[in-house]
Amino acid sequence: MASFYAMRKKPSMVAILLLLGLWFRPEHTGAQSLGVCYGGHGNANNLPTESEVVSLCTTNNIGRIRIYSPYTEILQVLRDSNIDLIVGVPNDSLQALANLSAAADWVQRNIKDYSSNVEFKYIAVGNEVNPTSETAQFVLPAMQNIYKAITDAGLQNQIKVSTAVDTNLLGVFDPPSAGAFSDNARPFIEPIISFLVSNGAPLLANIYPYFRVKYNNQPVPYALFTATEVVVHDGQLEYRNLFDALMDALYSALEKRNGGSLKIVVSESGWPSAGGAVETIENAGTYYRNLINHVKGGTPKRPAKAIETYLFALFDENLKTEEIERHFGLFYPSKQPKYNVNFN
Numbered sequence: 402m403a404s405f406y407a408m409r410k411k412p413s414m415v416a417i418l419l420l421l422g423l424w425f426r427p428e429h430t431g432a433q434s435l436g437v438c439y440g441g442h443g444n445a446n447n448l449p450t451e452s453e454v455v456s457l458c459t460t461n462n463i464g465r466i467r468i469y470s471p472y473t474e475i476l477q478v479l480r481d482s483n484i485d486l487i488v489g490v491p492n493d494s495l496q497a498l499a500n501l502s503a504a505a506d507w508v509q510r511n512i513k514d515y516s517s518n519v520e521f522k523y524i525a526v527g528n529e530v531n532p533t534s535e536t537a538q539f540v541l542p543a544m545q546n547i548y549k550a551i552t553d554a555g556l557q558n559q560i561k562v563s564t565a566v567d568t569n570l571l572g573v574f575d576p577p578s579a580g581a582f583s584d585n586a587r588p589f590i591e592p593i594i595s596f597l598v599s600n601g602a603p604l605l606a607n608i609y610p611y612f613r614v615k616y617n618n619q620p621v622p623y624a625l626f627t628a629t630e631v632v633v634h635d636g637q638l639e640y641r642n643l644f645d646a647l648m649d650a651l652y653s654a655l656e657k658r659n660g661g662s663l664k665i666v667v668s669e670s671g672w673p674s675a676g677g678a679v680e681t682i683e684n685a686g687t688y689y690r691n692l693i694n695h696v697k698g699g700t701p702k703r704p705a706k707a708i709e710t711y712l713f714a715l716f717d718e719n720l721k722t723e724e725i726e727r728h729f730g731l732f733y734p735s736k737q738p739k740y741n742v743n744f745n
Contacts, residue, residue, distance in 0.1 A: 434709045435464070454715070455478045489524075498542075499543050504550050505549075532586045563604060567606070580657075606666070667696070676725035685739075686740035
């Protein structure tokens with residue numbers, strides 16, 4: 402908004418900049434580090450068209466989108482949109498992409514063919530893969546193969562290859578400084594950490610204070626950023642919200658496994674508006690508004706830096722199996738906002 406204000410107040414400066422060829426696309430900073438997660442039509446049968454989805458994001462100053470699988474309709478309308486994109490590799494595709502030629506073909510069809518005017522930022526190879534599952538063995542090989550294909554295409558400086566994890570990988574998360582990966586998770590996550598460090602890529606993490614309330618009996622105000630006092634004292638660090646505590650527990654776990662240099666990108670965070678006692682419009686609206694404001698800064702362990710965060714999700718998804726999973730949308734399928742939320 403500031404740039405448009407400057408255009409109205411100082412047209413002569415804009416003219417000078419244009420003449421000098423200094424017009425540029427601004428970086429996403431502060432609130433513009435926000436994105437949204439868009440699941441497409443696989444989990445809902447009443448959503449707007451992809452063109453309407455991109456227009457909705459543009460109208461609401463949403464500069465980043467995460468999709469969970471690439472497909473032609475969404476990639477076509479994202480051309481020249483200047484919207485940064487996380488593209489997911491579905492878990493059921495990981496075994497196939499552990500084959501190098503299959504990964505090269507995937508990158509050619511879904512990334513390289515669109516890379517001239519789609520702003521790819523990350524490829525999320527798998528989402529919340531259980532470290533003890535059969536699928537877990539394919540995550541790192543698929544990441545390595547996709548990275549090689551990205552490098553062969555000359556896109557390795559533009560696009561970072563990672564995977565999206567959840568905080569269930571933590572065996573210890575309280576206090577945050579004691580954060581550590583579980584015994585089951587370490588064989589899975591340690592080589593992934595090494596890969597990310599080597600390639601300068603962030604770890605994508607789905608951070609949900611809501612689920613810690615639901616299944617670990619954490620206090621609701623602590624999860625909603627509304628606690629009036631410090632809840633956790635951790636040495637010299639103080640925690641008033643669960644989001645920071647989970648983030649810093651994950652940072653502590655990374656530090657213990659030679660991943661202290663890694664940045665965490667919050668690839669999902671949200672709160673459902675229906676389906677149970679704490680799943681209300683009021684709580685969800687409070688969470689999203691406070692989260693949007695909070696991530697402009699940092700955490701006690703990593704302060705004074707905006708946290709790149711993707712809100713889950715753009716729309717309610719009426720085909721999800723579990724009731725609460727249907728109600729995470731920021732917008733109704735009609736494109737009407739569910740909450741009074743300002744993405745600026």
